[in-house]
């Protein structure tokens with residue numbers, strides 16, 4: 001790598017919620033910058049006023065902050081190249097379009113929408129590409145076909161115009177992509193893209209290249225969907241005389257549907273039951289709500305770990321990485337060219353891993369608001385013990401509350417399958433006997449409750465296996481859960497005795 005300071009940017013357009021693929025792009029930029037001791041910028045590309053969606057920029061920042069991705073410069077925290085919102089940089093772009101016109105690399109075009117449509121129709125019938133290019137521009141109304149006087153007249157009359165790049169008719173455009181190697185395109189395949197629009201705003205292409213240059217961006221790491229634009233950007237660097245400051249391009253592979261055919265879309269998420277957005281999003285126009293990883297209950301570390309591996313292949317097939325480890329290991333050389341299939345099972349697996357890794361006390365603190373929201377009260381220490389006991393069994397932390405309700409309130413219903421199968425005449429006698437045994441215990445530990453239970457079974461000439469499920473259901477209402485005697489010990493003597501007596505007098509056998 002050259003000795004140029006690494007400076008990368010994530011440059012989303014605020015046109016809606018950030019797709020999870022966008023989070024991955026931001027992550028790779030962040031990892032790359034940190035790894036090389038460089039800077040990671042956030043730039044909001046909002047030059048297309050028609051596509052602006054209120055709340056999208058705030059969403060993007062909140063989502064990336066949640067994921068632990070930090071920016072050294074951006075609209076929220078400023079920096080030496082402020083402003084970082086293109087709409088606020090509006091006045092900077094025209095001069096570069098003018099510079100291109102003066103150098104003969106761009107031109108004014110006055111064609112109306114109808115004229116452009118007619119041109120495309122005409123060309124579609126023939127064998128040449130239906131595009132505004134070195135061939136077709138000769139028959140259109142632009143500053144290459146009109147006289148200087150006419151152009152002057154139109155401009156001073158305020159006639160609407162756009163500025164287009166003037167590409168050569170047939171020339172190879174090549175650049176080296178850090179992930180894809182050499183990319184070669186012939187300019188005959190490219191059209192004279194609009195750089196500056198009639199509304200006085202630059203297009204994405206001009207604003208993007210100008211800002212990358214002015215912000216001294218060393219590497220452009222972005223999604224594969226931008227690969228077709230890269231040759232045009234290369235031409236802009238050349239025509240603006242900035243070739244020696246042209247960034248290294250790296251186009252990331254697409255995130256594919258789990259089946260592998262095509263780009264992962266919101267519809268796939270709805271169909272297969274996983275979010276495609278980092279945070280929940282409510283569409284301001286339609287009110288439609290899309291689910292998010294955060295609200296579904298994913299740990300941001302799990303999401304980051306999963307996303308890092310969707311397209312990047314570290315040595316030795318290692319899978320678990322903290323953010324710091326990712327920073328250490330990440331390299332563009334190990335990013336693959338081919339698309340990465342989204343894998344829901346893997347996402348769940350990562351989440352469970354991080355759930356098991358976390359300090360129970362911290363998890364308890366995080367769960368406290370949700371516990372209160374569910375209408376329960378508990379001390380944080382107690383909740384931490386519930387967490388430690390329950391997390392093995394659940395996919396998401398919040399399920400500790402929904403599946404472990406009985407840790408916070410007496411059960412109101414009892415698993416009907418277990419009752420149907422195991423409750424016989426006299427079961428209530430057993431439960432009352434056990435409650436009396438337990439009431440006499442001085443130390444209500446897991447060992448003591450187990451010992452007492454076994455003794456009671458033996459006294460009756462029965463096996464513990466005959467009563468185990470009844471015991472669990474009587475105290476928790478649920479057919480499955482954590483090790484039963486640990487659960488009893490945590491719930492405590494008073495609660496357990498109360499629940500056993502209650503079950504004895506309230507449960508009635510279920511007959512088929």
Ligand code: GLU
Nearest residue numbers: 011012013045208222226
């Ligand atoms: N504004 C573009 C986007 O929305 C940026 C593409 C790029 O990184 O050049 O993704």
